[in-house]
Amino acid sequence: MDIKQNTIYITGGTYALLIKALEQWIEAYSDVLNPDFIFQINPVSNNKHIIIADKRLDNELFFFLVNYIKFPINIEYSISLKAYSTLESHFTGKQAMIYIDENSKEFDNVYATTTDNEVLKFDFGGKSKQINNSDVIFTLPDFKLSDSKHSKIIKPKEKKNYKTNDNTESSASFQLNIIIAICVMILIASAIFSHKNFSLYNVLVFFGYGLLLFGEYELLQHPKAYKKALVFSVILAIYGIILLLTSHTDEKDKDIIFYLSLSPVIFLLYQKPIRLKFIALYGKEPIIERLNKDSDFIYGLVLLGLTAATLYLLSLVVT
16 A cells, blocks of 8 residues: 555544644644745545655644644544654664554554554653554555545635745754854954953843743754754853853853853754644744743743753752
8 A cells, every 4th residue: 555654544523623723734834834835735535534644744844733633722622643754863774663552541642553563652742752662564455546536725825924945954053153143243253352251242142042942943943943042052051161261251151151062052952742632732933932821831831941940950050
């Protein structure tokens, strides 16, 4: 049987409710979906349907879609499903059957079984692990796309703030490169030309970079940009520790350097798993500009609170 990439085979539910669930998910993720993406739903019978997501949809978003179709918000139905995609990590390039463990009490993960019956668990905190004692094996669906006589096409609505540049990942990475370059130039210039205000400029770079990471949160939605931001944050943290060990500033300035140099890396270590958990719970990206909304406020509060608490605990350890 020929199975298309990013396909979900569903038993149960109704055509109308599944369309509604798919439309809800697309609307929730429209900020990160290319408006050229095509989603297709095909009824095979009264209780059998096939959803075909755009083949360009990455594993992370496809797994979110599978989970949402199983557990939609404010839609009541009972379904079983099996989905199929090509893995982008771990067993890279292998076709896998994606499914939800019916016996699990967790609602924020999916499982993948490859054609060689290797089983992986992907949770929406950004973690994945191989399961060695699973009795689930790779199986093909028991109904075919060719049995469907018609389909409905659904496309994301283009948002005004959607970047129509096809390579948004490169665009985010380029913007981050500029931010990092500015930080590096300020640090070098202060070391060469401004010995008197050297500590002040360092503090401004630490603070400014951390503030930009929080404010320019959309950059961190792109995996490559996130990794680059994390690497530079680690470098800044190491640089800050070297300053603490070698500088002759007073204790107050040392405390400021300690907190601000470590805050970006600690912030980023919390940001990704908390963001993915937020998406799993609310079906949308957190939006910093909407911190007046309950869910977004909680996101910002938890993220900043954990960062501050961790910095405080580290300060107790090192003093």
